Amino acid sequence: MFKLKMFKKKEAPNNNNNTNNNIDNNITENKILTPRNGADPTTTTTTIPSIQTSGEKKLKTKLSKSELTKSDSTTSSLANSPRSEKAELGIRDIPFDLLGKLLALIHGNRILTKEFMSTSLVCRKWRALARLNGNHINLESFFKKVEASKMRVETIENCINYFTYIYQSLEIIDLGKLCINNRIYSKYSIFLIESMDKITKLSLDMSKVTLSEFEVLTSSLKSLKAIKDVSIHCMTHHYCNAMISLFESLPELESLKFTEMTFENSNEDHDQFVQYMKKNNTIQKLSITLLPDNTRFLNSIKTIMNSNRSIKSLLLTQSIKRPSLSSSPSSNNVHNIPSSSSSSSTQSNSNSSSAAAISTSPSQSYSTSSFNSVLQTSYSVSKFNYSHDSLKELNLSNMSMNDTDMLELAENVLQNNKSLKSLDISYNKKVSSGTMEQLLRIMCGNTDMKLETLNISGLSINDQCIGLVGDYIQSNSVLKEIYINDSVEQYWSDGFRNFSNKLTNRPTLKTLYLNRNRIETKCFDDLAHVISNNSSNVRYLGLSGTLNNAQSLHLICNSLGSNTNLVSLDISNCEVCFCPSLTDSLLKNRFLAKLNVNNCKLNQKTLLGMANSNLSILDIGSNNFTSGDTLQEFFESLKSNQSLYVLNLSNTGLKTKECQALSNLLDLNSKILSVDISHNKIKSSDIQCIVKCIQSKNLPPSTKFTLKLNDTKIDLLKISNDLLNNQISVD
Numbered sequence: 061m062f063k064l065k066m067f068k069k070k071e072a073p074n075n076n077n078n079t080n081n082n083i084d085n086n087i088t089e090n091k092i093l094t095p096r097n098g099a100d101p102t103t104t105t106t107t108i109p110s111i112q113t114s115g116e117k118k119l120k121t122k123l124s125k126s127e128l129t130k131s132d133s134t135t136s137s138l139a140n141s142p143r144s145e146k147a148e149l150g151i152r153d154i155p156f157d158l159l160g161k162l163l164a165l166i167h168g169n170r171i172l173t174k175e176f177m178s179t180s181l182v183c184r185k186w187r188a189l190a191r192l193n194g195n196h197i198n199l200e201s202f203f204k205k206v207e208a209s210k211m212r213v214e215t216i217e218n219c220i221n222y223f224t225y226i227y228q229s230l231e232i233i234d235l236g237k238l239c240i241n242n243r244i245y246s247k248y249s250i251f252l253i254e255s256m257d258k259i260t261k262l263s264l265d266m267s268k269v270t271l272s273e274f275e276v277l278t279s280s281l282k283s284l285k286a287i288k289d290v291s292i293h294c295m296t297h298h299y300c301n302a303m304i305s306l307f308e309s310l311p312e313l314e315s316l317k318f319t320e321m322t323f324e325n326s327n328e329d330h331d332q333f334v335q336y337m338k339k340n341n342t343i344q345k346l347s348i349t350l351l352p353d354n355t356r357f358l359n360s361i362k363t364i365m366n367s368n369r370s371i372k373s374l375l376l377t378q379s380i381k382r383p384s385l386s387s388s389p390s391s392n393n394v395h396n397i398p399s400s401s402s403s404s405s406t407q408s409n410s411n412s413s414s415a416a417a418i419s420t421s422p423s424q425s426y427s428t429s430s431f432n433s434v435l436q437t438s439y440s441v442s443k444f445n446y447s448h449d450s451l452k453e454l455n456l457s458n459m460s461m462n463d464t465d466m467l468e469l470a471e472n473v474l475q476n477n478k479s480l481k482s483l484d485i486s487y488n489k490k491v492s493s494g495t496m497e498q499l500l501r502i503m504c505g506n507t508d509m510k511l512e513t514l515n516i517s518g519l520s521i522n523d524q525c526i527g528l529v530g531d532y533i534q535s536n537s538v539l540k541e542i543y544i545n546d547s548v549e550q551y552w553s554d555g556f557r558n559f560s561n562k563l564t565n566r567p568t569l570k571t572l573y574l575n576r577n578r579i580e581t582k583c584f585d586d587l588a589h590v591i592s593n594n595s596s597n598v599r600y601l602g603l604s605g606t607l608n609n610a611q612s613l614h615l616i617c618n619s620l621g622s623n624t625n626l627v628s629l630d631i632s633n634c635e636v637c638f639c640p641s642l643t644d645s646l647l648k649n650r651f652l653a654k655l656n657v658n659n660c661k662l663n664q665k666t667l668l669g670m671a672n673s674n675l676s677i678l679d680i681g682s683n684n685f686t687s688g689d690t691l692q693e694f695f696e697s698l699k700s701n702q703s704l705y706v707l708n709l710s711n712t713g714l715k716t717k718e719c720q721a722l723s724n725l726l727d728l729n730s731k732i733l734s735v736d737i738s739h740n741k742i743k744s745s746d747i748q749c750i751v752k753c754i755q756s757k758n759l760p761p762s763t764k765f766t767l768k769l770n771d772t773k774i775d776l777l778k779i780s781n782d783l784l785n786n787q788i789s790v791d
Contacts, residue, residue: 156185160193166762170196171227194227199252200236200265203245207238220248224255231258236265240273250280261289266299275302282309289315297326304336315345320379322351334360338367345373345453352378358459366445375455375484444472453482457515461488463495470499478508486543487518493549496520500528510538517545517573527555530562533569541571545602553580560586564595573602575630584612591626592619601626604656605633613639620645620652627651632658632679636666643669650674658682658708664690671697679708681736686713692721699728707732710768711739719746727753733763738770747772754788764789 154162163186167176171194180190206216223230233256239249253259262281266274281287287310295303295318307313323330337346346364350357361376445468448454456469466488474480496519503509516529521544533539552559556579563569584607590596607613613634618641620626629652636642636657643666646652655675659682667685670678671694685691691712698704714722714737726732737750747769754765766789 156189160189163189164193168196169193170198171223171230172197172202191226192229195229196232196234197223197227197230197252198234199239199249200234203238203242206245213244216248220252224252230256232261232263233259234263234265235277237268240269240277243273246273246277250277253280253284256284258286259284260286261291262287263291263293265293266296267294269299271298271302274299278302278306281306285309285311288312289317291317291319292321293319295321297323297329300326300329300332304332307336307340311342313340313342315347316343317345317347319349320351321348322354330360334363337364340368341370343368344370346371347373347375347455348377350376350378354378358456358461358465361456362444365448365451366443369448369450372450372479373453374451375453376459377455377457377484378459444468448473448477449479451477452479454480455482455484456488457484458487458518460490461485462490463492466491466495466499470502474499474509475502475506477506480509480511482513483511484513484515485519486515487546489518489548491519493520493522493525496522496525497528500525500532504528504532504535507535511536512538512568513541514539515543517543519547520549521547522549523552523555525549525555526552527558530555530559533559533566534562537566538568539566540568542569543571543573544577545573545575547577551578551580553583556580556583557586560590563587563590563598567597569596569598571600572598573600573630574606575602576605576633578608579606579612581609581612584615588615588619591616592622594623594625597625599625600628602630603634604630607631607634610635610639614641617642617645621648623649624651628654630656632656632660634660636660636662638663638666640665640669642666643673646670646673646675653677655679664688664693667694668697671701674703676703677706678704681708681710681712681739683712691718695721695725698725698732701729702731704729705731706734708736709740710736710770714740714742714746716743716746719750723749723753726750727756730757733759734766734768736768738768738772740772742772751788 163179167173167179170176171190176190176194180187180194202219205211211219233253235249238245240246262284282305290307290310290313292303300323307316323333337343348357348361357376361374365371365374444465451473454473461469466485469485474483496516503511514532521529526544526547529542529544533542560583563572591598591601603616607616613631613636616631617639620629620642621644626649637660646655646669652673653675654677655670655673656679657670658679662680662683662685667680667683667690670680691709691714695718698707709722719737719742722735722737726735735750750767754767757765759765769790
């Protein structure tokens, strides 16, 4: 273990070629320290003290951005770069404020990451820029590295002091179990928190956190008056009192996000949270992702909304497990919803006719009778009873809303609202098609509500409903995105024709997803006509599992030949097999950049036809190519392809001979920078061969190659030496 030395007064060495990413080594390099007040970096002296005791004064250092943010073209940002003069010319004249934004795209200003350290070590000015712009620290990740490397206490203290001295722009901090439960790490966390005077965003992972230890940390968090954004993972009733006490101490809190939240059967804590949210007037964005079987929270949200007019964005949904199809382990476009028998059971009693029935799960291990009695007396009469004229974003996905809930929403919110920009009411399976017709008619009647995003997936959308969606598209001139996946009704016919024709002359509509719907074949004529004559500006089209026969597939694929607007098309889970119209259109179309044909039963001719296309991203995963030399011929054809840079080969039957052909492809084709070979039965030696070919590509320093190996059942330790190259990212 490298022993950290304290910073001493001596000349900073002028060595700019060090690209070591090890935290301890980076901390000990005096050249990382940037001089203040424009002093000569070769004569600046700096001393970092150890963590102060109660009687010692904390170190406070102020930096000036005047020298770095000015747009003086005579100042070279690569003054000390080892690159050649010719390589410097392209970036020399960029102002430092703009350069800081460009570098943030690489490392997100997250200190301690490999990307951040590698970038900041390019030259002295970039280190200074990193010092000023590094604003995000993940303390939980740091302490995990501390434990993994068995770092000494002295080294940890020096690291914490280093962070507080060098990165004085830290605004975002991530805390978790190690930061809270471990007394030693908690002390360091508290010191760092108290040294950062302008934290604006706080992220807490409460998984397996001890309440008593969290209360100790809370006292320090309450002093951070500048916090505007708080995210909490695994929020339960155990932490409710401490959390609300923390929230009440933050006068500028604007955004509150909970993931995997549950109050179980705690009546008092649930009521306390609702009362806090009713009274709060600073929170503008509330996002809650509940664990399954927490649909009773819907009524509480109604109560909050009816009392709190400051909320502009409300997202309430339940977490959904999305297991992959057995035939398509890499596919992630199947949206599986818990069955109604396991998700909710409506309580029938004297209040069953109230505005919104309360749903509970019969599979829950605890008793809910007492909890429901409290809810029904306190909240069951709550409704969406005003227009929420300040609300801009509303997400009530998978909340087991019934017909009454949906009609309340339509009549009291959507009918008169003028501010809403995004609406997501997807996967509420209890809502009937008749109710959806009423809701869509009300939306068509409110021409003042200019939605930009609409998600009505997983609802009872019948043929009449899809026609009404077309009418709404025609009446809304600013609509940008529509999601209508997984309709549970019968085949769409004439209503879909109306929908397709209304897509014309809608310049703002760019995204349309119609995955896993059943449409009569004859009705694809209208959609194909809209695509072929470019009368629609849709750029992202999803038809996964929707093209249910060869004729519908031919109509859509043939329309691509003359289309100049589409850049992404998803026809996965459709039986493409041999489709000459697809390969012919791909040769003609120079604008389509991404194609997803995952699990389409592709044959050899169709696959080879794609090799000569102008695609940038191609997903052929979950197609069985185990027979013959199909993949080898495909890789051979790709050697001359100069457009493709992302290729998905997951679950395609790759074996040793195919891996060798892939290695030869990567060796000769310098454009491909990402390959997914997950879910294939390949050996460690095959991966080694691929990695060595990637290493021989001589990629530019700022370029990374991504290799995905999920579920390949290989021992990464055997090829660890081959993966030391920082330009190869393995998932």
